[in-house]
Amino acid sequence: MKKVSDSLEDEFINRVMASQGIVHKVCNMYCINEDERKDLFQEIMIQLWKSYPSFRGDAEFSTWMYRVALNVALQKLRKEEKSKEYSLLSEHIKNLPQENKNDDLAVEKKLLYRAIKELNDVEKAIVMLYLEEKGNEEIAEIMGITQNYVRVKMTRIRTKLKNLVEA
Amino acid sequence: MELEQLKDIWETTSEKETAKNRIDDRAVRAMISKKSKTTVSNIKRTMWFKLWMAGLSSIASIILSVFHLASTAENPLFLENLLTKSEVGFIFMVMGIVMVFISIYNFINYKRVDEFEKSNEPLKHTLIRIIEIIDTKIKLTIYSDLAFTPLIAGFIAYIALFKRQGFVLDIRALYLVLIVLAVAAFSYFINERIMKRKFGNDMERLKDYLYELESSEK
Numbered sequence: 001m002k003k004v005s006d007s008l009e010d011e012f013i014n015r016v017m018a019s020q021g022i023v024h025k026v027c028n029m030y031c032i033n034e035d036e037r038k039d040l041f042q043e044i045m046i047q048l049w050k051s052y053p054s055f056r057g058d059a060e061f062s063t064w065m066y067r068v069a070l071n072v073a074l075q076k077l078r079k080e081e082k083s084k085e086y087s088l089l090s091e092h093i094k095n096l097p098q099e100n101k102n103d104d105l106a107v108e109k110k111l112l113y114r115a116i117k118e119l120n121d122v123e124k125a126i127v128m129l130y131l132e133e134k135g136n137e138e139i140a141e142i143m144g145i146t147q148n149y150v151r152v153k154m155t156r157i158r159t160k161l162k163n164l165v166e167a
Numbered sequence: 168m169e170l171e172q173l174k175d176i177w178e179t180t181s182e183k184e185t186a187k188n189r190i191d192d193r194a195v196r197a198m199i200s201k202k203s204k205t206t207v208s209n210i211k212r213t214m215w216f217k218l219w220m221a222g223l224s225s226i227a228s229i230i231l232s233v234f235h236l237a238s239t240a241e242n243p244l245f246l247e248n249l250l251t252k253s254e255v256g257f258i259f260m261v262m263g264i265v266m267v268f269i270s271i272y273n274f275i276n277y278k279r280v281d282e283f284e285k286s287n288e289p290l291k292h293t294l295i296r297i298i299e300i301i302d303t304k305i306k307l308t309i310y311s312d313l314a315f316t317p318l319i320a321g322f323i324a325y326i327a328l329f330k331r332q333g334f335v336l337d338i339r340a341l342y343l344v345l346i347v348l349a350v351a352a353f354s355y356f357i358n359e360r361i362m363k364r365k366f367g368n369d370m371e372r373l374k375d376y377l378y379e380l381e382s383s384e385k
Contacts, residue, residue, distance in 0.1 A: 012199075020190070043205060046199055046201060046203045047205070047284075049199035050284055054287055055287065067289060070290055072205065075293070109176070141289065142289060142290065143291060144288070161173075
């Protein structure tokens with residue numbers, strides 16, 4: 001019995017190690033604070049392991065990982081109020097170019113975080129999946145909504161981002 | 168800013184961030200052996216604790232009840248100085264039955280939470296289930312206390328009002344009913360406030376997410 005659970009754990013670790021970037025991306029999307037990011041990463045790993053026995057392979061492993069990771073990110077208890085989170089985010093954005101004035105990546109990061117800041121948590125999930133080159137069908141499957149709604153939502157997000165640039 | 172523009176930035180940034188924060192398999196193994204701190208996991212742990220407490224209390228109460236009702240001894244426990252043997256037996260029996268129901272309700276809900284924790288449903292369904300779990304947890308706390316606290320208060324009030332005279336239908340019976348009702352109302356009010364304070368913000372946030380996912384499908 002011990003051997004079965006050990007081999008399951010080994011199998012899980014191997015698969016998760018190969019795709020751990022997904023978890024990092026979700027954490028970066030939802031957390032600005034380093035401690036929060038670490039906490040969320042750990043919670044996602046725990047939840048992935050807990051629900052791994054129910055993964056039957058009827059979806060791609062990465063789809064399953066996105067689903068579990070986003071579920072944890074959205075349900076996680078927040079210690080800080082939203083306004084505090086936003087102020088942290090603003091502070092982070094403000095500091096980015098100063099951290100490294102000549103680094104193009106820092107400027108791009110600033111642009112990215114500014115865009116993320118404008119989105120609510122549900123929109124963040126949809127945008128993240130879109131940025132990860134997921135199709136509407138897969139986004140709909142992960143989110144549990146219709147493909148039509150994904151299209152509607154994407155149009156709204158585009159408008160939101162355009163307004164951000166024009167403002 | 169166009170989404171297409173963001174795609175390139177996202178790719179570059181994500182690659183750098185992932186490379187910077189990458190962890191090894193030993194760290195992953197250590198992580199998965201730790202306790203989860205999510206709302207659902209905390210609720211599950213509380214349910215497990217309450218299940219054991221209610222289960223043990225119900226067994227103890229029923230044993231004490233049978234012991235009092237069946238014993239031929241004049242004074243099996245100290246309580247006989249305050250109440251008659253059959254009154255003590257009856258009170259323990261009521262407490263035992265209430266605790267059995269609380270244990271069963273806790274057990275059913277614990278199993279549901281456990282099943283949910285191991286599942287991997289789409290985001291919208293997960294939100295619905297979490298809202299249900301938190302709602303059940305709130306009801307479980309409010310109603311189990313609503314059943315138990317007035318029972319204890321009634322027990323103490325009965326001792327104070329009737330001592331060893333036995334139950335008599337006079338003004339004291341009305342006092343007893345009023346005390347039980349007042350404690351029940353107070354328990355409901357306090358627990359509702361506590362639960363709202365503890366889970367109110369989370370519930371509101373989760374309902375907002377769900378509303379957003381459902382709104383355009385209506």
